[in-house]
Amino acid sequence: MKTKIRIGLALLLAALTLAGCGDEPGSDLPVNTRLGGDFTLTDHNGEPFRLSSLEDRVVILFFGYTHCPDICPAVLARVAQAYRNLDEQGDAGPVQPVFITFDPERDTPAHLREYLPWFKADIIGLTGSVAEIEAVAEQYGVVFLKTDGQDEAYDFTHSDYIYLLDRQGRVRKLYPADFDIDEVVHDVQSLL
Template sequence: MFNRNSIIILAVAVAAGLGLVAGNQLFNRPAGEHAGNISSITWYNSPRELPDFNLAQSDGTRLIPGELRGHWTLVFLGFTSCPDVCPTTLLELAAAQQQWRTLPDSTRPRLLLVSVDPQRDTPARLGEYAHAFHADTLAATGELPALEKFATSLGMVFARAEGENFANNPDDYSVDHSASLAVLDPQGRLAGLIRPPFNASAIAADLTELTRKTAP
């Protein structure tokens, strides 16, 4: 069950984060390490290590910190019953994935969809949904506390929004969630974010350039 206090804490954290952004303390890293012609990403002043996490991937393996190293990775929160934002975003990102498909598999950028609706989204169901947009998309979910911790570490939030008939139908709910993409560098650190609306060509060009710059 979604804990009301957890949601309040998350909301306060985001509000505090937004205040820092307004004060220009978190974002707009000076030109340097990954600047160049990158246009779609808003950088943090410095990459931020993620706390330990352990989620269930759709292929039956565990998603742990080491799994997100070696590639630039975009992380998107969503859920399979999402009526608009999720399918629209995944469709746009599938176009970006198609554009960087010629990059070597060992360094090719990755997209990770994390379901924030563990009550309805099993790993298998989530995998089928994600792969319907693009076969390379990674998909993972987990218990609610683990998802809250993971989302918070990315500066994102989510909360269940119950429908009018929820008392009689426990499936009558949606999940409000952050719509931005978290950008993780090849060390698995939070390096920046991409805000909507998304442009597949710009994202593909930026991730391709970053991959070529940091490839071993």
């Protein structure tokens, strides 16, 4: 029951945050004024990583965890395919996929460094303390809940939006987990 309530709250939060979007002159994609912001976490090389270091790059941002049995790897594969499509069209240079884990216990920098190359999309993996990840999740309206499990056999229930950030790090669009790859490619190109 708690999980259903939290998922319901996440959907309500997403609807409210989308209502906080304002149009920017000359752009087809609205700027979301209620979500996002700069943050610092630890990257897959064990170094501090600040979102603002990607200034002048379009970011495709996704939250998840590497031990996810289904949705997270499928979404990462779709993000990677969008990136590869952009690369084929010569537009991937100023684009950066970023993955933030909910699971810092298992998703260490070393594990992320080993896991993410399988997707062949130059994805930056980010982790941190539970408190740091919770703070970033709150900035982006992400809800996640660790489920009970024995030892390392736990999972997470979580919202699964993909965020498109412009060159100034502002949220411009949210996509569902089953997003249309061509739509993402088109939207990224509109921000280049």
